Amino acid sequence: MTNSHTVSAAFIEQCKKIKGYEEALALVYWDMRTGIPTQGTTQRSNVVGLLSAEIFRLSTEPALIENVTYLEAHHDELEPLVQALVTDISQKTARFAAIPPAEYEAYTVLQSNAEAAWEEARAQNDYSLFQPYLAEIIAYKKKFISYWGEKDTPYDTLLDQFEPGMTVAVLDELFAEVRTAMVDLLKRTQAAEHQPDASVLERPFAKDKQIAFSEEVLQKMGFDFESGRIDDTIHPFAISLNQGDVRITTRYDELNFKTAVLGLIHEGGHAIYEQNIDAQYDGTPLSEGVSMGIHESQSLFYEIILGSSEAFWQDNYARLQHYAQPAFDDVPFDVFYEALNETKPSLIRIEADILTYALHIIIRYEIEKALFNDNLDVAEVQTVWQAKYQEHLGITPANDVEGLLQDIHWAGGDFGYFPSYLLGLLNAAQLEQAMRQTIDIESVIASGNYLPIKNWLTEHVHQYGKTKTPTAIMKNATGASLQPRHLIDFLEKRYTSVYKLK
Amino acid sequence: MTNSHTVSAAFIEQCKKIKGYEEALALVYWDMRTGIPTQGTTQRSNVVGLLSAEIFRLSTEPALIENVTYLEAHHDELEPLVQALVTDISQKTARFAAIPPAEYEAYTVLQSNAEAAWEEARAQNDYSLFQPYLAEIIAYKKKFISYWGEKDTPYDTLLDQFEPGMTVAVLDELFAEVRTAMVDLLKRTQAAEHQPDASVLERPFAKDKQIAFSEEVLQKMGFDFESGRIDDTIHPFAISLNQGDVRITTRYDELNFKTAVLGLIHEGGHAIYEQNIDAQYDGTPLSEGVSMGIHESQSLFYEIILGSSEAFWQDNYARLQHYAQPAFDDVPFDVFYEALNETKPSLIRIEADILTYALHIIIRYEIEKALFNDNLDVAEVQTVWQAKYQEHLGITPANDVEGLLQDIHWAGGDFGYFPSYLLGLLNAAQLEQAMRQTIDIESVIASGNYLPIKNWLTEHVHQYGKTKTPTAIMKNATGASLQPRHLIDFLEKRYTSVYKLK
Structure with missing residues (x-):
C-alpha cells in the first residue's frame, strides 16, 4: 500500500x-x-x-x-x-x-439579524428598515471578495461560487441576447389578437386530489418514492439528505392548483437529479448537484419543457379533470393549455411566467453587478429597481414588498445566485435540443412513460454529481457551450402557438 | 468574578x-x-x-x-x-x-447487529438466531459492570442507571408484594360472575376521527400544541428535542381505537412532563425527565388513572360516540367502560391490561436478575420464560415471537430498564393518593378542565427536570418512600367495581 x-x-x-x-x-x-x-x-x-x-x-x-x-x-x-x-x-x-473565524462568526450573526430585519421590513413595507443591514452585508461580502481574491471583477468572484467558471463577460453577452428577444416577444404577445384566459384555472381543486394527481405525475417522471417524500411548507424547496432520502415540499392553494402541481413537478426535477447521482459517491460531498445553474436546468426541464407542454397535458388533462371534478369539466383542452402558458408582465418573480421570469432575473443581475462592480449605493437601489421594472417590463411596483423586498436572497448574502435561475433555463433548453437527436420527446410524453427522458438526463447530467464542472457537463451533453438561441427558439415556438402569432 | x-x-x-x-x-x-x-x-x-x-x-x-x-x-x-x-x-x-473507546465502539456495532439479528429471528420465529448475539451483549454488559464498579450485586449497577438509587433488595420486596396481590386479584376477576365484554370495542372508528377526538383530549390534559406535534409510527414513543419541541407518535387501528387514543394519552403524559420542566434548564442536560420510573409515572397517570377512569369516560364518552358515529351508538356507558377495563392473561406485554402488565414486568425482572446475578445461561432463557408465564399468568407462549422475542430491549442491551415500567405504575398510584389531599380528582375530571391535575404534577414533579433524584421527588411529593399498597388499593378498587367483586 x-x-x-x-x-x-x-x-x-x-x-x-x-x-x-x-x-x-x-x-x-x-x-x-x-x-x-x-x-x-x-x-x-x-x-x-x-x-x-x-x-x-x-x-x-x-x-x-x-x-x-x-x-x-x-x-x-x-x-x-x-x-x-x-x-x-x-x-x-x-x-x-480565507476568512478569519471571528469575522465569519460575526457575518453569520449578521446574516441572521439581516433576515429578521428583512422580515420586519416586509411586515412594515419599508425598505429603510432593511437598508442598513443590506449595506453591512455588502460591505462584508466585499471584504470577503478581497480575501478570496478578485477575479476579472469583484462580482465574478461571487458568480464563480454558484456557477464555477461563470463570468460577467459571458453573462453580459448571454443575457443581452435573451433580454432583447424576450422584450420583443413579450410585446408581440401583448399585441396579439388571440389572448389566453388564465382565469379559467382558478377553479376549486381539493388539496388531497391535487396530491393524488401530482403523485401520479411524479411517479411517471421517475421520482423514487422509496428515496424521497413530499411535505407541506410555506416556501417550497427540494433538499437532499442523502441519495436515498431526497425530500420535496410544496404549498397548496385550492383555487390555484398550479402552485402545487407545477411546483411539485419543478421540485421533483431537482430531486430526480439528486436521486440519480452515481451510487459510488453516496455519503461524500460529490453526491450533490454540481451547481445551481445545472440544478435549475433539471427542475425547469421538468416544469417548463415537460410539465407545461402540449403533449404533457394531452397525456394528463383527462386525469386532472377527473381528480378536480367537476371544476374543469367545461374547460376545453385548448383553453386550459393556453391559460397555463399565459405570459404577462408582473411584479413578483416567483409568480412570473417563464418568459417574463427571464426579465426579472436580468434586473436582479444588473443591480447586483452595479452594487459590487460600480459601487451602487444601497440608498439608490429602490430607484434603480423601479426604473428597471419600468424599462424591461413596463410596470412599476407601488411599494417595497412588491419591489426590492420580495426576495430573501440579499438578506442571506446570496449575491451571484440569481443568474443561476436564468442559466438553468438556458441549460434546459439546450439540453432539450440535444435530447431531440435521439429521443422523440413529444412521442415519449404522449406514451405516458416519461422514463426515457429521465434516463437521458441521468446519463448526461445526473450521474456525475460534482465530478464534472457545469461547463463540462453541458459540453459533453450538447456538444457546445451555452447558446441563448435554444431558449429563444423554444419560447418563440411555444408563445407563437399559444398566442397564434404570425 | x-x-x-x-x-x-x-x-x-x-x-x-x-x-x-x-x-x-x-x-x-x-x-x-x-x-x-x-x-x-x-x-x-x-x-x-x-x-x-x-x-x-x-x-x-x-x-x-x-x-x-x-x-x-x-x-x-x-x-x-x-x-x-x-x-x-x-x-x-x-x-x-470507564469504558475503553475501542470497546465502546465495538459494543455499539454489536448493538446494531444484535437488533438486526433480533428482527431476523422474529421474522423466522426462531430464538436460536438471536441467542449468540444475546450472549455477546450480556458478556459486554458484565465487563462494563466491572468497569463501572459492581454495587450490591451486578444487576444493581444496571438498575441504578435507569433508576438512580434503586436496588435489587428494594425491588425484590416491592415486586413480591405486587406479584402476590396481582396473582390473587387476577384469579378473583377470572372467577367473577360478572365479566366485561371487550369485543364491543372492536367497532370501526376512522383514523381522522380518532385524531380529532385525541387532540381534544390532549388539549384538555394540557399538552401544548405550540410545543409539540403528533406523528404516525409503528412503535409509539414520545421524544423531547427541546422544551418547546416535544413530539409524540402513535399507530392507528381503525378496529381498535384504544391503540391510538389511550396510546396518545400515555405519550401525552410523557410529553407534558418534558414541556413543563422549569425553563431555566432549557438547552442543558437538566431539561429532561429524571428517570424512566418517574417518566412512566406521568404517562401511566394519564393513561390509567385519568384516561381509563369512570369519571374520564363520563366526561368523554358522548364525544367519542359522536366522533365514531354510529359505531358506539348502541353501546351503553357501563358496557363500554367495563370493556375498557377488562383484565385477562395474555402473552404480549405491550397489549396487556394494567393488572397483568405488572406480571409481565416481574417475569422480565426475574429473568434479567438471573442472567446477571446467577449466571443463567442464554440457552435456558426460553425454558425459564415459558415456565414463568405458566406460573404467573397461567398461559404458555406457543412460539418465540409470542415469547422471549417480543421485546427489543435486550437486543439494545437495555437490561435494568423493564422494572421502570412497574415502578412507574407504583409511583403513579402513590402520586394519586398524595394529589387527593388537595384535589378532588373525580370532580376535576368531571368538570372537563383537567389542568389542576397537570398543575399539581408540574409543581411536584415536572418542574425539577433532573435536578432532584427520583427518590427525592417521590418523598417530596408524597411524604413517603415507595409503598406498593397504593397501587394494590387502586387496582383492587377499580377491578372490584368493574367485575363487581364481593
Whole structure:
C-alpha cells in the first residue's frame, strides 16, 4: 500500500464526516421549514449554529488541509474519485480558510439579524428598515471578495461560487441576447389578437386530489418514492439528505392548483437529479448537484419543457379533470393549455411566467453587478429597481414588498445566485435540443412513460454529481457551450402557438 | 468574578454543546422512526454513529473533566443549577470514561447487529438466531459492570442507571408484594360472575376521527400544541428535542381505537412532563425527565388513572360516540367502560391490561436478575420464560415471537430498564393518593378542565427536570418512600367495581 492510498483513505473519511454533519444540518433545516412546533425554534437555532460551526471546523482543520496538500502534490497517482474530492474540498476549504473565524462568526450573526430585519421590513413595507443591514452585508461580502481574491471583477468572484467558471463577460453577452428577444416577444404577445384566459384555472381543486394527481405525475417522471417524500411548507424547496432520502415540499392553494402541481413537478426535477447521482459517491460531498445553474436546468426541464407542454397535458388533462371534478369539466383542452402558458408582465418573480421570469432575473443581475462592480449605493437601489421594472417590463411596483423586498436572497448574502435561475433555463433548453437527436420527446410524453427522458438526463447530467464542472457537463451533453438561441427558439415556438402569432 | 464563576460559565457551555448534539441526534431518531424513506436509512445510520461518537467525545474530553473536577472541589460556591449539572454530567462522564473507546465502539456495532439479528429471528420465529448475539451483549454488559464498579450485586449497577438509587433488595420486596396481590386479584376477576365484554370495542372508528377526538383530549390534559406535534409510527414513543419541541407518535387501528387514543394519552403524559420542566434548564442536560420510573409515572397517570377512569369516560364518552358515529351508538356507558377495563392473561406485554402488565414486568425482572446475578445461561432463557408465564399468568407462549422475542430491549442491551415500567405504575398510584389531599380528582375530571391535575404534577414533579433524584421527588411529593399498597388499593378498587367483586 503506497502512502497515497493511506492518505486517500484518511481523506475520504474526513470528507464523509463533513458530509455526515451536512446531512444532520439538512435534516434540521427541513424540519424547521416543514413541521417544527413554533416554541421549538429558538433552541433549535442553537443546534444550527453548533452543526455549522463543526462543519466550518472540520473543513479548515490542519489534518484535512495537510491531506489535501499532500494529495494535490500526488494528483496523478490518485483514484478518479479522490481526484474529484480533492478538487471539491480544496475549493471549499480555501473559501472557508480565507476568512478569519471571528469575522465569519460575526457575518453569520449578521446574516441572521439581516433576515429578521428583512422580515420586519416586509411586515412594515419599508425598505429603510432593511437598508442598513443590506449595506453591512455588502460591505462584508466585499471584504470577503478581497480575501478570496478578485477575479476579472469583484462580482465574478461571487458568480464563480454558484456557477464555477461563470463570468460577467459571458453573462453580459448571454443575457443581452435573451433580454432583447424576450422584450420583443413579450410585446408581440401583448399585441396579439388571440389572448389566453388564465382565469379559467382558478377553479376549486381539493388539496388531497391535487396530491393524488401530482403523485401520479411524479411517479411517471421517475421520482423514487422509496428515496424521497413530499411535505407541506410555506416556501417550497427540494433538499437532499442523502441519495436515498431526497425530500420535496410544496404549498397548496385550492383555487390555484398550479402552485402545487407545477411546483411539485419543478421540485421533483431537482430531486430526480439528486436521486440519480452515481451510487459510488453516496455519503461524500460529490453526491450533490454540481451547481445551481445545472440544478435549475433539471427542475425547469421538468416544469417548463415537460410539465407545461402540449403533449404533457394531452397525456394528463383527462386525469386532472377527473381528480378536480367537476371544476374543469367545461374547460376545453385548448383553453386550459393556453391559460397555463399565459405570459404577462408582473411584479413578483416567483409568480412570473417563464418568459417574463427571464426579465426579472436580468434586473436582479444588473443591480447586483452595479452594487459590487460600480459601487451602487444601497440608498439608490429602490430607484434603480423601479426604473428597471419600468424599462424591461413596463410596470412599476407601488411599494417595497412588491419591489426590492420580495426576495430573501440579499438578506442571506446570496449575491451571484440569481443568474443561476436564468442559466438553468438556458441549460434546459439546450439540453432539450440535444435530447431531440435521439429521443422523440413529444412521442415519449404522449406514451405516458416519461422514463426515457429521465434516463437521458441521468446519463448526461445526473450521474456525475460534482465530478464534472457545469461547463463540462453541458459540453459533453450538447456538444457546445451555452447558446441563448435554444431558449429563444423554444419560447418563440411555444408563445407563437399559444398566442397564434404570425 | 471568582474563578468558580469563570469555570461554571465554561462548563455550562460545554453542557449545552452536549445537549445540542443530543437534540440533533433526537431529531434523527424521530425522523428514522416516523417518515424516513426506506432507501435513506443506511446512510442515515452513519450520521447516528457520527453524532453519537461526538457526544461520547465531548462527554469524556479532558477540558470537561478538568472543569468537573474543579467544580466538585468548589461545590459550596456554586449556583444550584451548576451543582445539579455537575452531578448529572459527572455521572454520565464517569460512565462513558470507564469504558475503553475501542470497546465502546465495538459494543455499539454489536448493538446494531444484535437488533438486526433480533428482527431476523422474529421474522423466522426462531430464538436460536438471536441467542449468540444475546450472549455477546450480556458478556459486554458484565465487563462494563466491572468497569463501572459492581454495587450490591451486578444487576444493581444496571438498575441504578435507569433508576438512580434503586436496588435489587428494594425491588425484590416491592415486586413480591405486587406479584402476590396481582396473582390473587387476577384469579378473583377470572372467577367473577360478572365479566366485561371487550369485543364491543372492536367497532370501526376512522383514523381522522380518532385524531380529532385525541387532540381534544390532549388539549384538555394540557399538552401544548405550540410545543409539540403528533406523528404516525409503528412503535409509539414520545421524544423531547427541546422544551418547546416535544413530539409524540402513535399507530392507528381503525378496529381498535384504544391503540391510538389511550396510546396518545400515555405519550401525552410523557410529553407534558418534558414541556413543563422549569425553563431555566432549557438547552442543558437538566431539561429532561429524571428517570424512566418517574417518566412512566406521568404517562401511566394519564393513561390509567385519568384516561381509563369512570369519571374520564363520563366526561368523554358522548364525544367519542359522536366522533365514531354510529359505531358506539348502541353501546351503553357501563358496557363500554367495563370493556375498557377488562383484565385477562395474555402473552404480549405491550397489549396487556394494567393488572397483568405488572406480571409481565416481574417475569422480565426475574429473568434479567438471573442472567446477571446467577449466571443463567442464554440457552435456558426460553425454558425459564415459558415456565414463568405458566406460573404467573397461567398461559404458555406457543412460539418465540409470542415469547422471549417480543421485546427489543435486550437486543439494545437495555437490561435494568423493564422494572421502570412497574415502578412507574407504583409511583403513579402513590402520586394519586398524595394529589387527593388537595384535589378532588373525580370532580376535576368531571368538570372537563383537567389542568389542576397537570398543575399539581408540574409543581411536584415536572418542574425539577433532573435536578432532584427520583427518590427525592417521590418523598417530596408524597411524604413517603415507595409503598406498593397504593397501587394494590387502586387496582383492587377499580377491578372490584368493574367485575363487581364481593
